[in-house]
Amino acid sequence: MRLRDIDVHERDVQQPSSIDAWLEVLDRLLRLPGVQRDSIREELRGHLTERTRDLMLRGLDGESAMRQAIEELGEAAELAERFRHANRYPKRRLIMNTLLVGAGTIAVVASVAVMTNGSQFGSAHSSDPAMYAAADQEQRQADASTLDTIDIDVEMDMSPREIVQAIVDTNEIGVSVDWRSLGDAGLDPDQPLGFSAQEISVLTVLDELNRRFDDAWDTIDWRLKGRMLILDRRDVFDRQESRLVSFDISATLLNMFQTHGIDHGDATEQVSGLIYEMVEPEYWDVNGGATAHMQIVGGKLFVHAPMRMQEKVKWILDELSVQPEGAAMDDDPNVMPQPTALEKDIHMKRQQALAAMRKISIGWNMWAAEQDVPLTNLQQLVDVGYLQPGDLRSPLGPMRDGSDYWIDYSFNPNVDTTVDWAARIVGVDRAMYEQMSTFLVLFADSHLELIDKIRLMQLLDQPANNGVQPKLPKRRVSLDELKREIQHSHLQQDVNQLSIALQESNDQRDESLQLAQDLQYELQVAVKTRELVLRDYRALQEQLLSLQELLKSRGIDQEVPATETQ
Amino acid sequence: MSIESDLIRQHADLLVLSVLADDALYGYAISKEVAARSEGQLRLTPGVLYPLLHKLEKQKLLLSSWDEVRADDSETAGGRKRKWYRLSAKGKRKLEQRIATHRACQKLIESFIPDALAERSEPAS
Numbered sequence: 001m002r003l004r005d006i007d008v009h010e011r012d013v014q015q016p017s018s019i020d021a022w023l024e025v026l027d028r029l030l031r032l033p034g035v036q037r038d039s040i041r042e043e044l045r046g047h048l049t050e051r052t053r054d055l056m057l058r059g060l061d062g063e064s065a066m067r068q069a070i071e072e073l074g075e076a077a078e079l080a081e082r083f084r085h086a087n088r089y090p091k092r093r094l095i096m097n098t099l100l101v102g103a104g105t106i107a108v109v110a111s112v113a114v115m116t117n118g119s120q121f122g123s124a125h126s127s128d129p130a131m132y133a134a135a136d137q138e139q140r141q142a143d144a145s146t147l148d149t150i151d152i153d154v155e156m157d158m159s160p161r162e163i164v165q166a167i168v169d170t171n172e173i174g175v176s177v178d179w180r181s182l183g184d185a186g187l188d189p190d191q192p193l194g195f196s197a198q199e200i201s202v203l204t205v206l207d208e209l210n211r212r213f214d215d216a217w218d219t220i221d222w223r224l225k226g227r228m229l230i231l232d233r234r235d236v237f238d239r240q241e242s243r244l245v246s247f248d249i250s251a252t253l254l255n256m257f258q259t260h261g262i263d264h265g266d267a268t269e270q271v272s273g274l275i276y277e278m279v280e281p282e283y284w285d286v287n288g289g290a291t292a293h294m295q296i297v298g299g300k301l302f303v304h305a306p307m308r309m310q311e312k313v314k315w316i317l318d319e320l321s322v323q324p325e326g327a328a329m330d331d332d333p334n335v336m337p338q339p340t341a342l343e344k345d346i347h348m349k350r351q352q353a354l355a356a357m358r359k360i361s362i363g364w365n366m367w368a369a370e371q372d373v374p375l376t377n378l379q380q381l382v383d384v385g386y387l388q389p390g391d392l393r394s395p396l397g398p399m400r401d402g403s404d405y406w407i408d409y410s411f412n413p414n415v416d417t418t419v420d421w422a423a424r425i426v427g428v429d430r431a432m433y434e435q436m437s438t439f440l441v442l443f444a445d446s447h448l449e450l451i452d453k454i455r456l457m458q459l460l461d462q463p464a465n466n467g468v469q470p471k472l473p474k475r476r477v478s479l480d481e482l483k484r485e486i487q488h489s490h491l492q493q494d495v496n497q498l499s500i501a502l503q504e505s506n507d508q509r510d511e512s513l514q515l516a517q518d519l520q521y522e523l524q525v526a527v528k529t530r531e532l533v534l535r536d537y538r539a540l541q542e543q544l545l546s547l548q549e550l551l552k553s554r555g556i557d558q559e560v561p562a563t564e565t566q
Numbered sequence: 567m568s569i570e571s572d573l574i575r576q577h578a579d580l581l582v583l584s585v586l587a588d589d590a591l592y593g594y595a596i597s598k599e600v601a602a603r604s605e606g607q608l609r610l611t612p613g614v615l616y617p618l619l620h621k622l623e624k625q626k627l628l629l630s631s632w633d634e635v636r637a638d639d640s641e642t643a644g645g646r647k648r649k650w651y652r653l654s655a656k657g658k659r660k661l662e663q664r665i666a667t668h669r670a671c672q673k674l675i676e677s678f679i680p681d682a683l684a685e686r687s688e689p690a691s
Contacts, residue, residue, distance in 0.1 A: 036620075039649070040616070040620065042632075042646070042647050042649070043593060043616065043649045044612075044616060045646060046592070046593075046594070046635070046646055046647065047593055047594050047612055049646065051594065051612075072611060072612055072613075073612050073613055074611070074612075074613035078613070079613050079616075079617070082613065082614075082617035083616075083617045083620055085617070086617040086618065086620045086621035086624070184656070184659070285624070290625070
């Protein structure tokens, strides 16, 4: 071993709290799967301990050594970003390297095709992976039939290279092989295959090749392009043929929230975890593969993978969006069979608010880790570049007094000794409280909760929140008031009557009937979910008036009570 | 002569793969080994090294394993863990490719440098 033997006892280096604190901040910023975070944390802890020990050996005192060791690692946010970047598979760079080492013309052309495919498949092609998979399968079967009609003779001592020559000698098809690539799959081009057969089809020979040299990761595969048979590893073809597909999973996430109370963050993690585990796990980048990549943004799931994997992803998402048995019965007044535009809108607003508050939390943590003075206002986070100016405004704002967020600046993560950080309230989205019945609360340990007023009062009574007084705005309309408003305004009744009028009249135009039914349903949802935002309610009223105008213009003479406007 | 950090970063993977060609090492030992082999001219900072190790492992160029480090006077208490890295078969092939590419590139660049300039920049013996 070239390294000097270690001759200093590690017991001399205490496990310092500042190392733990720094690792804690990094851990929060990493945003990687738990196992990876633990591994990185443990490894860096070891590094810091040993580096501190070495610096102490050079004469630094313990505290200075520790500080220098941490400084050498750089800013936690930057390091976290590097780890996240390292976690993504560098496709473009791989292509460049492939080009440089001259892995062969076919590989290069194919790599460019991946990028072309990637750019072609945006949301416009997002709808049906099964369709593409079926088309691929059909082509595959046609190609297999072609290869099944071409026969060769195989002798016992023939190697893969000689077999390829035999195929070429039929003059039926050409063959293109990247032997180096197949070598990576464990195939020796000059090793005799050890079987013989007369007039055996090329398709059967390829199956035999595959069977003999198959391993779990690098399976040999083939494609027929015109009259050219191409042999390569399956993962090479996968990369060439991967497509970018987007799935709208907002309904799935909403379903998980409504049925099981799983919030957006946990739901997206569960969905992605399920896919990583169930759909050919070894191919996903997060599992160490290089073929498939996936990312969830808002209510969209983007998957870049071969179509056979896309099809499986779609099946899982379809299963997740299925309502529990009985939940979709139309005659059950207590369940909503499908999320409406209004429900989706409310869900999205909540998620946007959660994401915005999460940003503030991260910015605050970075400030605590890297700045010497306590935070006194959010603008400071913008000034040092941790937040953008737009981050200071809640997605549900702006508030009339201009202060969308209440933040307890008296809390200092570096010095606060409150034991129960999980209960300590340090921030509230005031705009959400004004718009909805829910409190979005940030806690000292950085977790977020959507809670009702009773829960908030219970938390404020706890010792951890002694003296904490969130500055909350008055709601413009209380929930009960809103509910009464809907009921007493006859809005619901008006819509019901309109719907009946449309059905009974000779006017069966789908557009107006559908509009009336949509209004009817959205009002039901509003009353049940108790989350109708006032401005949405006003919008519904306007839609109803428009519909009434439409019907009048069509000469449908029904007695419809005028809507009371508040 | 100081080596520009950009240059080091570009070749960091080659350095790490090369250092691991003979021995399994852990992160901090890799950085020491790089410094030792270059007589202190090359320093892989931990902020570059650990994300790089993470990436190379994800690409299956490196394999890793953990062992436990015990303080000398501790026979019972569990120590902290240390992550050891070694080259995978794929990593060995990658290293060969990188070396070949590096040499080809080096040769190509040298062909552009006029002889007179090259001689002038040679260190005096």
